[in-house]
Amino acid sequence: MTIKVFGSMLSHQSIRVLLCLAEKDIDFELINVELAVGEHKQPHILARNPFGQVPAFEDDHVKLFESRAISQYIEQTYVGNGKELINKDPKKAAVESVWMHVEVTKFDPVIVALAWELCIKPIIFKIEGNKEIVDKEQKVLESLLDVYETRLTESMYLGGDNFSLADLYHIAVIKFLMDTEMKKVFESRPHVSAWVADLLFRPATIKIFGVTVY
Incomplete structure (x- = not known):
C-alpha cells in the first residue's frame, strides 16, 4: 500500500515529511489540500488531523499527524531504506536530539513568523x-x-x-525564505551559508521542490 500524505507544497510542515520520505527513498502519494480555500478545515481532513492542519499521513493502518512525529516514525520504521536520519550511537543521537529541540523551540517560531509575513501573506x-x-x-x-x-x-x-533529522527539519522553511530579503541574513554567516547550500542542493531537496501538484 502506497504511503499517502495529505498536504500542500505551500506548507513547510508537509514538505518536511516529503523530504524525509525522499531521503529514505520511499514512494508516496501527495494528496493536495487546497489551503487557500480552507480545505484543511473540511471533515475529510479533520478526520485525519483533528486540529484541521496539514500534513496528515497514512501508511496502511498507521495514521498520524504532526510532521516531526511522522518523520521519526518513517525513520524508525524504514530503517534499511535510504539515508540514516537518526544516529544509531545513542550519544551521537542525543546531540542530534538537542538540535531537533532547538529547531522546535527556538528556530521554528521566528522563522514561521517571518515566512508568514514574507511568503504566506503575499502568495x-x-x-x-x-x-x-x-x-x-x-x-x-x-x-x-x-x-x-x-x-x-x-x-x-x-x-x-x-x-540527520536535526538538519532536515530546517530545510523547507529556509527554502521559502531564500526568495526573500532574509537570504542575506543566512548568507552573511559563512558556515551557516555553506550549511544552507548543502541542504538545498541535496538530491532529496531538489526532488521534492520539483514536485508538480495538479
Whole structure:
C-alpha cells in the first residue's frame, strides 16, 4: 500500500515529511489540500488531523499527524531504506536530539513568523506583510544564527558530521525564505551559508521542490 500524505507544497510542515520520505527513498502519494480555500478545515481532513492542519499521513493502518512525529516514525520504521536520519550511537543521537529541540523551540517560531509575513501573506492572501514584525523577527533570527554559526564551525551538520533529522527539519522553511530579503541574513554567516547550500542542493531537496501538484 502506497504511503499517502495529505498536504500542500505551500506548507513547510508537509514538505518536511516529503523530504524525509525522499531521503529514505520511499514512494508516496501527495494528496493536495487546497489551503487557500480552507480545505484543511473540511471533515475529510479533520478526520485525519483533528486540529484541521496539514500534513496528515497514512501508511496502511498507521495514521498520524504532526510532521516531526511522522518523520521519526518513517525513520524508525524504514530503517534499511535510504539515508540514516537518526544516529544509531545513542550519544551521537542525543546531540542530534538537542538540535531537533532547538529547531522546535527556538528556530521554528521566528522563522514561521517571518515566512508568514514574507511568503504566506503575499502568495496566498495577496497582501503585504507587516514590516514592523519582519524587522523585529529579523533581529531574533540574526542572534539565533550567530549561535548556529558557532555550532557549524565545530561540525558540518547541527548534530555532528552526518546529516540527520536535526538538519532536515530546517530545510523547507529556509527554502521559502531564500526568495526573500532574509537570504542575506543566512548568507552573511559563512558556515551557516555553506550549511544552507548543502541542504538545498541535496538530491532529496531538489526532488521534492520539483514536485508538480495538479
